[in-house]
Amino acid sequence: MSQGPLKNISIIELGHVIAGPLAATLLADFGAEVIKVENPRGGDMMRDLGPKAQDDGLGVWWKTLARNKRILALNWKTPEGRAILRRMVEVSDVLVENFRPGVLERADIGPDVLHRWNPDLIILRISGYGQEGPMKKTPAFGRAAEAMSGLAHLTGYPNGPPMHPGFPAADSTTGLMGALGVMLALHARGNGTAKGQVIDLAVFEGLLRLIDYHVPALTGAAVSPLRNGLRQPMDFAPGGMFRTSDGVWVTVSAGGAETARRLLRTAAGDAFADDPRFATMAGISANMAEVFDALQKFIGARDFDTVQAEFTKNDAVAARVLSVEDIVNHPQIAHRGDIVDVAGEQTRVVGAVPHLSDTPGSVRWLGRAEAADSHAVLRDLGLNEQEIAALASSGVVGMPQESEEKE
Structure with a gap:
């Protein structure tokens, strides 16, 4: 019972x-x-x-x-x-x-x-x-x-x-x-x-x-969210789906402007991160295609462990995409x-x-x-x-x- x-x-x-x-x-x-x-x-x-x-x-x-x-x-x-x-x-x-x-x-x-x-x-x-x-x-x-x-x-x-x-x-x-x-x-x-x-x-x-955000985006801000492939329909912060040099798919995200700029500095250098366009989250969002390309180049040239370590150092997230085989053997899920x-x-x-x-x-x-x-x-x-x-x-x-x- x-x-x-x-x-x-x-x-x-x-x-x-x-x-x-x-x-x-x-x-x-x-x-x-x-x-x-x-x-x-x-x-x-x-x-x-x-x-x-x-x-x-x-x-x-x-x-x-x-x-x-x-x-x-x-x-x-x-x-x-x-x-x-x-x-x-x-x-x-x-x-x-x-x-x-x-x-x-x-x-x-x-x-x-x-x-x-x-x-x-x-x-x-x-x-x-x-x-x-x-x-x-x-x-x-x-x-x-x-x-x-x-x-x-x-x-x-x-x-x-x-x-x-x-x-x-x-x-x-x-x-x-x-x-x-x-x-x-x-x-x-x-x-x-x-x-x-x-x-x-x-x-x-x-x-x-x-889903929650699409209706107020249209009615309150006159913005119509559209599908965006490996990125979010509305790019609020740097992120997306990438593949590392050792073949691991990862999803990445950076939650705030400071975190995003630290990540951009690591991925593409000081000049890129200090670009005035990236001073605010709104500016980062408006130029997300360029940010995405920089992240793609950085992540694609490194193995997963290196990528995860770099993201962690910058208070950002790089998470491995798990298959069901990974899920049933994952130590955190088991715990x-x-x-x-x-x-x-x-x-x-x-x-x-x-x-x-x-x-x-x-x-x-x-x-x-x-x-x-x-x-x-x-x-x-x-x-x-x-x-x-x-x-x-x-x-x-x-x-x-x-x-x-x-x-």
Whole structure:
């Protein structure tokens, strides 16, 4: 049993793929009891995406996205399944869903019905463009959200196409923002500000908020940030991505004008650093292409250890770009305990973040097989063996193979 800070919070997850499930996972890491509801005729598509674990054949992405969750296979669109879902709602704190707008309403379990069953229920609703507005019925996936937020527009080379990052940024940041929304709603419920409420979160909104600077840059300063290749869209300080003479990719940055001038002095000499154009950060920013070229020449002619030492001496940063092989063997990451082993599993995963001193999160188990906890969940809801057997035989509830049940 969890001893995390959310150990008394119970969550129903009707989500699928990434955004909704990740929100629930982040809360489960800190002790919330999450019951993930899947269709008995085939579970979440994340089970089949990506590589499979060598020891048991389950998808490794599924393993981490569904970790710390109990799995119930339930067709909640049937009258019998709806009755089971109602029992769950009546004793739960949170429900997470990320269907298209209208799916719950067409099944007659919209927020009005859910709040009739449990007025204190917090409902996290994640959709492509939100529950209302002219685009509410428009299909959307993470890439469309990355395009709408401005992220894709800001990523890539000036004369090249917009680019997506190397991970599902929109879905992942939506999961993070969804977990924050749940915590805010729980706090409001706890201090009497509100009872149960609905959190309406569009998938593009998390990135829109976290990018943060592009909207005020345009509206306040009439500046439109543009993609800038290996440099930031708006060059506030010397930096970028460079390759050393021994083939190491490094990202570098200098946080202030004095640091920048020290770095320029090291890279290109006194005359360059003392150029009046570089007297302020605004001047450095305005001439960043020339600064970038000087850094490129300096870094490209030296090995990584020399570059790092020179940058450190000048209070600037030159950080090695890590591959995943580097990450799992890195001493600082190991010291932080950020990659964790799980009992009975070959697969290692990123642990609970952030680190809490007194009530830390934990990974208690990884994502389980389909219907792994169906029997146990129904039993906890008060159903007897005859009722459970009837639900299973009718197909309303999926049951695991005996070898898969982990109770």
